[in-house]
Amino acid sequence: MxxxxxxxxxxxxxxxxxxxxxxxxxxxxxxxxxxxxxxxxxxxxxxxxxxxxxxxxxxxxxxxxxxxxxxxxxxxxxxxxxxxxxxxxxxxxxxxxxxxxxxxxxxQENPGGLWSYLIGGLGAASFTLMYAGTWFEALIAGISGAIVLMIVSWLEHRPVPKVLQAATGAVIAAGMVTAAADLFQFNFDVVTLGAVMVLAPGVVMTTAIRDMLSGELVSGVSRSAEALAIAVAIATGVAVILSLGGR
Amino acid sequence: MGVQLLAGFVSALTFAHLFHVPKDQIVRSGVVGGLGWAMFLLTKGDWGEIGGMFVAGTAVAVLSELLARKWKQPVVIFLIPGVIPLVPGGKAYLTMLSFLQNDYLEGLELLVSTVFLAGAVAAGIILASSVFRVYSRARHVKGEVR
Incomplete structure (x- = not known):
């Protein structure tokens, strides 16, 4: 029993x-x-x-x-x-x-590895394309997105709160794109947007909606709050780099 | 336009991989996302961005519920990657930028717009999934499924 x-x-x-x-x-x-x-x-x-x-x-x-x-x-x-x-x-x-x-x-451990980061980078690149970026902008977003994923998945195995993971990821993404902007000419915003999209709390957001729908108010509200906190953390991370860069 | 359609599909596909969707279902969840994004692109001209998001959200949820029943999978397997292209990341980014540049009026406008876009997707999902749920409950009560 x-x-x-x-x-x-x-x-x-x-x-x-x-x-x-x-x-x-x-x-x-x-x-x-x-x-x-x-x-x-x-x-x-x-x-x-x-x-x-x-x-x-x-x-x-x-x-x-x-x-x-x-x-x-x-x-x-x-x-x-x-x-x-x-x-x-x-x-x-x-x-x-x-x-x-x-x-x-x-x-079973979550499968990670280089392959997974590269696929995530492809996701970042496709977001840049969806927001009317050029192929070159997509390439930079893809590279930054893959590196961000690599660092965030390293943080995931350590006792780092999710909100801090998202903020760190956003700081790194915006930092890399700022550095690249010194070397090449491109639309800064659309590239950064693509690179930080890999941090978007997609799972929490969707399950929050479905929890609310089935009357699970406690978890619906708390998951909505988590998704919102992560979104704000991403925005803060990017904003820190942007204001340091004097934009 | 063609590039954007393809990018919508690829973004859903790659996020399906990131969220560890079962391997035999990855392409299907990518297709759900791609079709949702296509719906948004097609309808936003006539019905505005918010209307388009609502239609796209509904389409994604209906497709996910149908596929989940067909392939005996949890709905979220298709729904989560499916809504990824519809996340209003662009508007959220511009909101942040406006506040950062001390343009609060513009920032508030964009913030409301972001919230409405996200709300439209959520409303679409809620509408579609509720209809499916009522249907399943009815069959449940009749004793057809356990």
Whole structure:
């Protein structure tokens, strides 16, 4: 029984640390709890912690609290835990298989590496193009964006708050573009814009909207606040460099 | 125009990679983003930027919900990369610039415009996803899905 409780809790924790919406966390935990043989499952999930109460058939109630401190967006893990819980409740896979898979997902590190930074740089370049930049401007935005991602992902593995990560990234992006502006002629604004877009809090923003929609007010409001704080941090970072550069 | 359409697709595709969308779904989420951006470019002339954003947000959400059902994936897999091209980064940047240059009047105008653009995308997502949710709940109650 204890192991079952731990397993259900682990599924919820994994979803939360990967940035899933609250209703998905709650639905998955409920589905897994019922499939594991509990008569009643109560869950209260917030972005920073989760409470779970499982009622067993012998009348005992198991309650667990898990604090979530570190969030690292990974949509693939959300998709995998979702699929696991579905096939488990449909009786297609055994409990041991679920445990093995969940533990593998828990240990799994977010894939990073040079390739990933270069792809992120391509994203920065395409933003510059979307805002009517030239190919050369896109190239500079791409290079700066890739370097920013490299530094931010280094910071992610250290106890640096997200807001500070975003501000640091923005300072570095604007700094590099300012340096490049001394050497070449180009539209400064559209290049900086592209380079800082890699820091945009896309996951938090979208899940905030969806949380609000499903009536998860606590997490909807707190995620909106997080997205806003990150956006302001990016703007501040760029503004610092711009005012130092005397623009 | 062609370059901008392609850039919208590529931006959604690359952000899908950054957010670790499952490999077999990356191209689909890129297409969602590309189509959303195309909708915005096509409609902003007639309905203004805010109207265009609303239409694009709705289109992205509808596509994401449909694809999620077809491929048995969480909706966010397609929705998050899909809204990336619609993030009003340009307006937000200009807002910051105006405040920095002590042009508060212009800054406030741009700030309101940024908030409205972001709100229009959110409204589009809320509208589309609510309709889908009502539909799923109805099937849920009838016992067709569990």
């Amino acid at each position: 204890e192991q079952l409780v731990g397993l259900v809790l682990l599924a919820g924790e994994l979803l939360l640390t990967c940035g899933a919406e609250m209703y998905r966390v709650e639905e998955t935990v409920e589905r897994m709890g019922i499939a594991a043989g509990f008569t009643q499952v109560e869950i209260f999930a917030t972005p920073t912690g989760v409470f779970i109460s499982l009622h067993a058939t012998d009348g005992r109630v198991y309650t667990r609290v898990r604090r979530i401190r570190h969030v690292q967006n990974n949509l693939a893990t959300i998709s995998e835990v979702n699929a696991l819980s579905r096939s488990f409740s449909a009786g297609q896979i055994s409990l041991d298989q679920v445990r093995e898979e969940l533990e593998r997902l828990q240990k």
